[in-house]
Amino acid sequence: MTRILILDGHPDPRPERLGRALVAAYAAGATKAGHDVRIIKVADLGLPVLRTAEAFASPHPPEEVRRAQDDIRWAQHLAIFHPLWLGAAPALLKGFFEQVFRYGFALSPDNPLARPLKGRTARTVVTMGMPAPLYGLAFGAFGVKALERSVLALAGFWPVRRTLLGGVGAISTATYGKWLARMRALGADAR
Numbered sequence: 001m002t003r004i005l006i007l008d009g010h011p012d013p014r015p016e017r018l019g020r021a022l023v024a025a026y027a028a029g030a031t032k033a034g035h036d037v038r039i040i041k042v043a044d045l046g047l048p049v050l051r052t053a054e055a056f057a058s059p060h061p062p063e064e065v066r067r068a069q070d071d072i073r074w075a076q077h078l079a080i081f082h083p084l085w086l087g088a089a090p091a092l093l094k095g096f097f098e099q100v101f102r103y104g105f106a107l108s109p110d111n112p113l114a115r116p117l118k119g120r121t122a123r124t125v126v127t128m129g130m131p132a133p134l135y136g137l138a139f140g141a142f143g144v145k146a147l148e149r150s151v152l153a154l155a156g157f158w159p160v161r162r163t164l165l166g167g168v169g170a171i172s173t174a175t176y177g178k179w180l181a182r183m184r185a186l187g188a189d190a191r
């Protein structure tokens with residue numbers, strides 16, 4: 001049994017988003033396999049924008065931030081879902097990380113290599129309009145790598161795995177079904 005935290009990073013709260021179906025499939029696969037699952041839906045949080053270095057270093061974050069930190073400490077595996085917006089994670093999700101992965105929780109101000117969240121694994125699942133190989137080949141997948149390396153790996157998550165799902169505007173029913181099955185399998189494996 002693995003404690004899995006799913007981070008639904010879509011800014012649009014409506015249920016008909018592709019990302020939401022992927023989250024539901026991943027959660028269903030994980031729950032069916034006996035894992036313990038929690039979900040944070042970033043669109044439902046009312047987090048303010050982080051504006052100062054002092055706020056980033058403050059040990060007294062807003063209550064919603066503290067609750068998210070508790071969920072991340074609880075989790076052994078973090079599965080992050082988001083659409084690709086302008087080559088990277090949507091601003092709302094980036095803002096979540098700026099608020100939650102602050103000094104004292106995910107980073108040590110004294111030792112940049114302390115990796116306070118080590119012992120945990122992660123996966124990013126990113127949907128996009130362009131074909132997924134194009135994002136890797138022509139754009140270097142830099143936006144996704146920034147989250148994986150400069151945020152997750154730096155905090156101690158390892159390995160950080162990745163699923164890129166592209167061409168979302170033109171997928172067939174068969175591909176859609178395959179993607180959901182893939183998410184159920186990943187959830188069942190807690191990967």
Ligand SMILES: Cc1cc2nc3c(=O)[nH]c(=O)nc-3n(C[C@H](O)[C@H](O)[C@H](O)COP(=O)(O)O)c2cc1C
Nearest residue numbers: 017018019020083084085086087127128129130168
């Ligand atoms: C504001 C915005 C920016 C986007 N930027 C990109 C982009 O840079 N590259 C890309 O391939 N698709 C881009 N897209 C397409 C989305 O990635 C795509 O619509 C989304 O992954 C579909 O999933 P959803 O139904 O969960 O929103 C963008 C869409 C929006 C609304």
